Amino acid sequence: MGYRSSVDIYTEWDIVAARQLGRNEAKKTGFGTVDQARITTAISELARNIYLYAGKGKIEIERFSENGLYGITIIASDEGPGIPDIRKVMEDGFSTSGGLGAGMPGVKRLMDEFKVHTESGVGTNITITKWLR
């Protein structure tokens, strides 16, 4: 297990703090400018969802190395209402941004790995990973 840092999400400003942390960690991992922007965007979307739909939660960021491969993992967790229809949410075109490519499917595209665990009334936990190539 590598070094883990986190940002609590309460206000919209915390989204900016999470982005900042994500960008710094991505840079330290060795990602170029474009991937830094991708990782930051993914964090931004997840943090915004926490802020909008769960009220509060946190973003944890971890750099890691595995068999000589480097990468970054982000965990977005909250104890909010859970995502009611996760299958729909993962479909293109469902997000309120409709047609702009953002939302959860966008997060999935920006990263290499994407895992969601969500339970009604319990909360949501989303883990995303990007490998350095």
Add this chain to the structure above:
Amino acid sequence: MPQEVGKQYKELLQQYIDNRNEEDLYFGQQFSRQFIEKKIAPEDVISIHKTALAEVFPDLPEKVMYSFDFLIEMMIHYGLALREHQSLIRKQEEIQMEINVAAKVQDTLLKTKIPDFEGIDIGFITEPAKKMNGDYVYFLNDDNNVASVALADVMGKGIPAALCMSMIKFGMDSLQGENTSPRNVLDIVNRIVEKSVDDSMFISMFYGKYDARDSSFSYASAGHEPALIYRASEGGFTELDAKGLLLGVQPDVDYEERSVMLEVGDFIVMMTDGVTEVRTETGFIDEGLIKSILLEVKEESAQSIADTVYNRLLELQNFHLRDDFTIIIFKKENDLV
């Protein structure tokens, strides 16, 4: 990935900056297709540009270079929108293929054979506005003297209408051995539809039965377009309509049955509203138009009459059908000996 692409990009950029020729821009555009083919995202293109620029002008102020990081940030969502768009196109292709298969299934399901015997000439054409047809034609040939036809129109078109259609087919198949007087057929089909269709679906149906033994055509209608009968002796048309509620509205409906006698040269025209409510740029066609087309070709075979009406009306609509289009002709040829 972008190593080689980056090198080529730099050369093209350098050339353009040196000469500023249209030719270089043209090559640039050709080159950009490679970007798209190789699925290089817009944000990557900016990054390639930034790298190339730094090599062409090593002394550019740092602050100018930072502006590209900002531009990359700006392009991330464009990249996502592009990829979503591509995936939606693939999805659309899949759906299109499914619909094509469904349309084929429907064609097989709704296959019907025109009764063929002395004394009556039958022709019909049915064309869906979209891929799947919400109009339904089904011929029955009880014995060698009787030719019957069911013509149904599910309101709305496309897939929901087509699904509904299969039920009518089921209803018709269940008639085996039943009394097939028009009012009885409508009564049976109505009960089936009433049980299985939700209230937002409306289906009209016309059922006609020609008996060659006495040249009678009996019919009943569930809220369907009236049919037309052409009387050769008078040279004009009369409407054939019978009282009856749309299918599926309520279980007990008393469908009126009527009948007419056909003389040689007379013919009956059954249609759906895709025929009568044809719209052109200037509005709905007037009633007289269909009749005048029919008059022009009244001497031709039943099939040719149906085809002509279709072709004329299609042309009037600039070859764009707005609604499913069905027309059936029963034409009395000569008396049985």
